[in-house]
Amino acid sequence: RKEVEQDPGPFNVPEGATVAFNCTYSNSASQSFFWYRQDCRKEPKLLMSVYSSGNEDGRFTAQLNRASQYISLLIRDSKLSDSATYLCVVNRNQKTSYDKVIFGPGTSLSVIP
Amino acid sequence: NAGVTQTPKFQVLKTGQSMTLQCAQDMNHNSMYWYRQDPGMGLRLIYYSASEGTTDKGEVPNGYNVSRLNKREFSLRLESAAPSQTSVYFCASSDAGPTQYFGPGTRLTVL
Numbered sequence: 001r002k003e004v005e006q007d008p009g010p011f012n013v014p015e016g017a018t019v020a021f022n023c024t025y026s027n028s029a030s031q032s033f034f035w036y037r038q039d040c041r042k043e044p045k046l047l048m049s050v051y052s053s054g055n056e057d058g059r060f061t062a063q064l065n066r067a068s069q070y071i072s073l074l075i076r077d078s079k080l081s082d083s084a085t086y087l088c089v090v091n092r093n094q095k096t097s098y099d100k101v102i103f104g105p106g107t108s109l110s111v112i113p
Numbered sequence: 114n115a116g117v118t119q120t121p122k123f124q125v126l127k128t129g130q131s132m133t134l135q136c137a138q139d140m141n142h143n144s145m146y147w148y149r150q151d152p153g154m155g156l157r158l159i160y161y162s163a164s165e166g167t168t169d170k171g172e173v174p175n176g177y178n179v180s181r182l183n184k185r186e187f188s189l190r191l192e193s194a195a196p197s198q199t200s201v202y203f204c205a206s207s208d209a210g211p212t213q214y215f216g217p218g219t220r221l222t223v224l
Contacts, residue, residue: 008153032211043203043215044156087155091211101211103148105155 003027004090004104012110017078021107023088024070033064033071036087038106044087047073078111085109115139117216119204125222126194134189134219136204142214144207145187146171147179149200150218156203162187194223 088104158171
């Protein structure tokens with residue numbers, strides 16, 4: 001079983017829709033969590049961190065469920081510019097970041113006019 | 114600030130050829146990384162360098178070598194390229210925390 005798993009999609013949604021992605025992780029010692037965004041043929045970029053209490057950044061909401069070992073990303077009022085691949089990222093250890101950052105395979109989102 | 118830069122952007126090699134991928138960052142970060150990205154596999158860590166003068170193997174180091182030339186530069190070398198090394202290669206850097214900043218990638222095809 002992969003340490004970080006995501007539904008690869010693709011998710012095809014109309015503009016204005018709400019869409020949610022889930023990500024599961026297997027290592028219960030994981031400490032911190034992130035969502036990265038990767039546009040087609042571009043590099044990954046940090047979208048937002050995921051906190052235990054949940055956090056919101058405009059139309060984006062991230063949540064963490066430690067008991068069930070999953071994180072989620074909710075996008076409201078989808079825009080065409082949201083079309084991208086969303087990578088779930090898990091860091092096993094807060095003190096040393098080197099080889100403990102694990103990237104999920106990504107979920108592809110296409111927002112359709 | 115250019116951030117993280119990589120050269121070349123594209124490369125085609127024949128099996129057995131060698132090449133070096135270059136990476137540089139201007140953010141004064143201590144840590145640097147090399148990943149490869151293949152469809153359905155996600156980003157896999159090849160090598161990392163926690164600080165200048167140190168390098169360590171990641172998840173998939175076989176067939177690669179690295180050099181941390183100085184704090185800014187971290188190069189990845191393929192001594193004898195194989196078709197299985199066809200991939201997109203990303204260099205990244207980070208400061209004290211886990212957030213990583215990526216270069217634009219190198220698309221490598223090995224025939």
